Amino acid sequence: MRYAVDREKLFKEREIYAGIRATTPLIVRADGRNFKRVLFDNKFQKPYDERFARGIVRATEQFFVSSGFDPLLAYIFSDEVSLYFKHVPFKGRIEKLDSIIASFLASALTITLDFKDAIAFDARVIPVCGDEEVIAYLAQRQAEAWRNHINAYGYYGLIESGMDTREAEKRLRGMKAEDVHELLFRIGINLNDTPGWQRRGIMVVRQGYEKRGYNPRRASSVTTTRYRVEQLWDLPLFNTEEGESLLRRCLRYPD
Numbered sequence: 001m002r003y004a005v006d007r008e009k010l011f012k013e014r015e016i017y018a019g020i021r022a023t024t025p026l027i028v029r030a031d032g033r034n035f036k037r038v039l040f041d042n043k044f045q046k047p048y049d050e051r052f053a054r055g056i057v058r059a060t061e062q063f064f065v066s067s068g069f070d071p072l073l074a075y076i077f078s079d080e081v082s083l084y085f086k087h088v089p090f091k092g093r094i095e096k097l098d099s100i101i102a103s104f105l106a107s108a109l110t111i112t113l114d115f116k117d118a119i120a121f122d123a124r125v126i127p128v129c130g131d132e133e134v135i136a137y138l139a140q141r142q143a144e145a146w147r148n149h150i151n152a153y154g155y156y157g158l159i160e161s162g163m164d165t166r167e168a169e170k171r172l173r174g175m176k177a178e179d180v181h182e183l184l185f186r187i188g189i190n191l192n193d194t195p196g197w198q199r200r201g202i203m204v205v206r207q208g209y210e211k212r213g214y215n216p217r218r219a220s221s222v223t224t225t226r227y228r229v230e231q232l233w234d235l236p237l238f239n240t241e242e243g244e245s246l247l248r249r250c251l252r253y254p255d
Contacts, residue, residue: 018095023127025130027083028085031123038115038117047153047155052113053202055112056079063105064204065229075201077144082138082141131247138238138247141201142200143239145200151172151180155172157183157189158172196234200235202233206250207230208227
């Protein structure tokens, strides 16, 4: 028995990363693993599929509602979800945050889209210092969403022009963004006319709204601020005045 107890203590002490903690505020970014195969196996449209987009947004919304976490906002594009927190459970233990968030999103998306095969997300923690860094981070991810948008349409545009997948990948690596634009324009695709959510991403946020009620003690009507989870599909550019104003409003959710 003593040997078993000593062994248990030994292996507990070898959980060398379990005590690593992150301080808030922080962002957790989750990415789908090998989702190119997932999309192909489930016959989603290329390069974008609105059904998949709505599925990952609903899975993220479910995380807000029933995960036990309290994210302030989420920014989504492709198979990537960035969640911003002012407070996190488990005293900020990184192993807990990464594993639970990634597994919740994977299971929620599986249920939402009725996948038959297992899927996975990975996750990483990104500390941030105040609203300015949050806004800068989101602007950077939105710029990545635009680059992803150009590359996705360019890749399938090249395939439509007659290249095989390997040739398309090789050609795209050497092309500038304006050259991809020109290529697509020649085959009838104007990237500026594609849906805004493809170019700029989607947000899930907690939005305040006014609710009227009645206070029986004062015998008078009262107005209180309540919060609900909402989806934002028509986003401005975050590096503009309009975009920054939107983000600052979303970041005002009370502690």
